[in-house]
Amino acid sequence: MNLANLSPLAVLLPILGAALAFLLIRHHTAQRVVSIGILSATLLLECLLLISVWDGGTTSVTLGGWLPPWGVVLVVDQFSSLMLVVSTVVSLAVLIYATGQGMADGDQEAPVSIFHPTYLILVAGVSNAFLTGDLFNLYVGFEILLTASYVLMTLGGTGPRIRAGVTYVVVSVVSSVLFLVAIAMIYGATGTITMADLAIKLAELDQGTQNLLHVMLLVAFGIKAAVFPLSFWLPDSYPTAPAPVTAVFAGLLTKVGVYAMVRTETLLFPGDTLNVPLMVVALLTMVVGILGALAQSDIKRLLSFTLVSHIGYMVFGLAMSSVAGLGAAVFYVAHHITVQTSLFLVTGLIERRGGSSSIDRLGGLAKLSPLLALLFFIPAMNLAGIPPFSGFLGKLGLLQAGVELGTPLAITLVVGGVVTSLLTLLAIARVWNRAFWRKPEDAEYPDPVLMTPGNVGVLPRTMVGSTAGLVVFGVALTVFAGPLFQVADGSAGIMLDRSAYIHSVLGDSVEVPPLAQPEEAQTGDAK
Amino acid sequence: MSINLTLLIVMGVLYACGIYLILERSLTRVLLGLMLLANATNILILATGGYAGLAPLFTKDTDPEAYSDPLPQALILTSIVISFAVTAFMLGIIYRTWVLARQDEIQDDIEDRRVAETPSFDAEDDAIVPLETSEFAVTPANSSDHTHPEATETPKKAPHQEGGSA
Numbered sequence: 001m002n003l004a005n006l007s008p009l010a011v012l013l014p015i016l017g018a019a020l021a022f023l024l025i026r027h028h029t030a031q032r033v034v035s036i037g038i039l040s041a042t043l044l045l046e047c048l049l050l051i052s053v054w055d056g057g058t059t060s061v062t063l064g065g066w067l068p069p070w071g072v073v074l075v076v077d078q079f080s081s082l083m084l085v086v087s088t089v090v091s092l093a094v095l096i097y098a099t100g101q102g103m104a105d106g107d108q109e110a111p112v113s114i115f116h117p118t119y120l121i122l123v124a125g126v127s128n129a130f131l132t133g134d135l136f137n138l139y140v141g142f143e144i145l146l147t148a149s150y151v152l153m154t155l156g157g158t159g160p161r162i163r164a165g166v167t168y169v170v171v172s173v174v175s176s177v178l179f180l181v182a183i184a185m186i187y188g189a190t191g192t193i194t195m196a197d198l199a200i201k202l203a204e205l206d207q208g209t210q211n212l213l214h215v216m217l218l219v220a221f222g223i224k225a226a227v228f229p230l231s232f233w234l235p236d237s238y239p240t241a242p243a244p245v246t247a248v249f250a251g252l253l254t255k256v257g258v259y260a261m262v263r264t265e266t267l268l269f270p271g272d273t274l275n276v277p278l279m280v281v282a283l284l285t286m287v288v289g290i291l292g293a294l295a296q297s298d299i300k301r302l303l304s305f306t307l308v309s310h311i312g313y314m315v316f317g318l319a320m321s322s323v324a325g326l327g328a329a330v331f332y333v334a335h336h337i338t339v340q341t342s343l344f345l346v347t348g349l350i351e352r353r354g355g356s357s358s359i360d361r362l363g364g365l366a367k368l369s370p371l372l373a374l375l376f377f378i379p380a381m382n383l384a385g386i387p388p389f390s391g392f393l394g395k396l397g398l399l400q401a402g403v404e405l406g407t408p409l410a411i412t413l414v415v416g417g418v419v420t421s422l423l424t425l426l427a428i429a430r431v432w433n434r435a436f437w438r439k440p441e442d443a444e445y446p447d448p449v450l451m452t453p454g455n456v457g458v459l460p461r462t463m464v465g466s467t468a469g470l471v472v473f474g475v476a477l478t479v480f481a482g483p484l485f486q487v488a489d490g491s492a493g494i495m496l497d498r499s500a501y502i503h504s505v506l507g508d509s510v511e512v513p514p515l516a517q518p519e520e521a522q523t524g525d526a527k
Numbered sequence: 528m529s530i531n532l533t534l535l536i537v538m539g540v541l542y543a544c545g546i547y548l549i550l551e552r553s554l555t556r557v558l559l560g561l562m563l564l565a566n567a568t569n570i571l572i573l574a575t576g577g578y579a580g581l582a583p584l585f586t587k588d589t590d591p592e593a594y595s596d597p598l599p600q601a602l603i604l605t606s607i608v609i610s611f612a613v614t615a616f617m618l619g620i621i622y623r624t625w626v627l628a629r630q631d632e633i634q635d636d637i638e639d640r641r642v643a644e645t646p647s648f649d650a651e652d653d654a655i656v657p658l659e660t661s662e663f664a665v666t667p668a669n670s671s672d673h674t675h676p677e678a679t680e681t682p683k684k685a686p687h688q689e690g691g692s693a
Contacts, residue, residue: 140605140609143609147613147616150613150616154620159627162620162624162627163634165620166554166624166633167633169620170549170557170561173561173564173613174549174564176609177561177564177565181568183602184568184574184599184602185575187599188575236636236639239638295642296642297642298638301638301642
């Protein structure tokens with residue numbers, strides 16, 4: 001159980017690694033060894049954390065000697081440790097991919113020496129956001145990862161990247177200001193910013209104040225998670241970044257927003273006050289996102305739109321606030337991080353092999369590079385939710401939970417979910433038909449690289465290897481879906497119950513259920 | 528909890544100016560707007576601390592109510608540092624835009640414009656499919672000229688070339 005005391009290392013190790021990598025800025029090989037080594041060590045540590053809470057324990061670590069209601073706490077439970085492990089696996093794969101790309105290009109494409117320290121700081125920020133039990137520390141975690149992401153987004157400082165970076169930075173700063181305003185108001189209303197303490201004290205406020213704070217937090221997190229009316233910045237800014245950077249952003253950053261939304265909905269504001277608006281937003285996110293994807297001809301932009309669209313599924317699961325719905329959402333987050341990242345990595349490979357990522361220019365890749373076709377096909381079918389894969393299982397769980405709930409809106413969302421899934425298949429099939437199956441000469445503006453018969457641009461082995469590793473990890477999520485779903489459902493139960501979380505932070509003497517239960521029952525009756 | 532009216536009015540003015548400025552198209556004004564927003568938020572956090580009081584250094588026999596609340600000040604300090612870093616980064620970006628494009632304005636996303644102007648007609652998906660798709664020559668019985676395989680190739684190529692030029 002005391003293994004959880006090591007959890008601050010999940011944040012500290014990457015920061016230390018970043019410092020080391022920064023010192024070794026002139027020694028590329030040493031830098032690579034340090035950053036990959038540190039990230040592997042972090043992954044190992046996080047796996048130990050996950051094992052320690054596998055059966056449903058929740059433990060907290062007090063930092064700096066200040067006791068919980070005042071000081072910063074880190075909380076390790078099933079959801080946070082599951083997110084940590086999945087996110088670090090993905091970051092490690094992307095790091096190896098980026099290293100391969102850097103070695104192949106002779107570090108010409110981007111100043112890779114600054115890439116490694118920044119990347120490790122990004123990982124530290126993500127870990128901090130997943131672990132923290134303090135609202136202001138969550139803000140700090142967000143800022144760490146955002147500031148690192150600003151640098152990664154504008155790596156190299158070319159025209160398009162600066163243009164996209166401006167949008168991204170301004171939108172992110174505005175959302176951070178909103179979050180900070182929400183924190184200030186919450187502190188003014190309750191006098192605390194420890195999440196476990198807030199869970200008790202927010203319930204004592206009157207309903208109007210609660211709703212105001214609730215909506216402010218959701219809007220701030222909604223911008224970061226790219227939920228529909230707040231999602232327009234994402235397809236504009238992500239695709240211009242270097243391939244590995246886009247991949248890690250797509251996998252991790254929006255999911256940190258989703259994670260924060262889950263904590264808000266389950267821990268801070270339980271009950272179903274905002275479930276109906278959340279469901280409407282989820283439906284719009286799914287449908288508008290996927291319709292946007294169908295209009296695109298650039299694979300990266302298309303994938304960015306599917307990313308927005310599939311955030312809708314997670315919000316749907318969250319909005320049901322039932323164990324089945326939330327459990328399926330947790331599973332879906334884990335699945336989607338992996339699959340979306342692998343698709344972006346494969347797109348990077350396609351761009352390298354075919355000279356372009358536009359489906360108007362590509363063609364015949366299935367014949368030129370069967371391995372590439374396989375690497376694209378598996379996560380693509382996974383994303384679309386074709387039966388054997390984890391995407392299907394996650395969607396099935398969500399749809400079942402929706403049918404179980406049975407309200408007309410939930411049924412509408414179930415239908416919307418199926419339609420979105422089919423449209424995803426259509427969008428993916430368009431890419432497959434054009435980029436992989438047709439002859440290169442049939443392309444509208446065929447790329448010269450594809451037309452020259454003898455020219456075989458060999459893909460760097462490290463890049464293909466790390467992509468393949470991530471695809472295999474995605475398939476492993478399918479194979480081990482049983483235990484994974486068990487953990488997801490378990491974590492959903494714990495989150496909806498809240499008492500384990502609050503007790504682990506504030507001690508067992510705090511009376512949670514008498515405060516929380518009547519509140520939930522009341523709002524339940526009122527609806 | 529009582530509220531300092533001066534702080535509140537200053538905060539409101541800062542928010543109003545900040546929001547006005549971030550809606551501008553010039554990057555420097557957007558940056559100024561973001562700085563005003565960040566400072567307005569700092570004042571809001573300060574206001575949540577309540578009365579100004581003694582510095583929170585523990586001395587015996589002092590009434591706990593007399594101290595000012597140290598937590599908002601710690602939060603403000605953190606947020607000042609963060610907004611400092613972001614401002615420095617934004618300045619770097621603005622300078623870079625100036626070096627690259629000699630203009631201090633937010634630029635349009637070209638790909639986005641292109642997709643917006645794409646007609647709904649897609650040559651590959653929506654073009655009228657030629658009725659005869661067989662690979663074999665369907666020659667009328669009475670014409671003996673079209674026996675060469677090359678003759679069937681030409682009509683088959685036609686739709687693709689059409690798509691290419693569209």
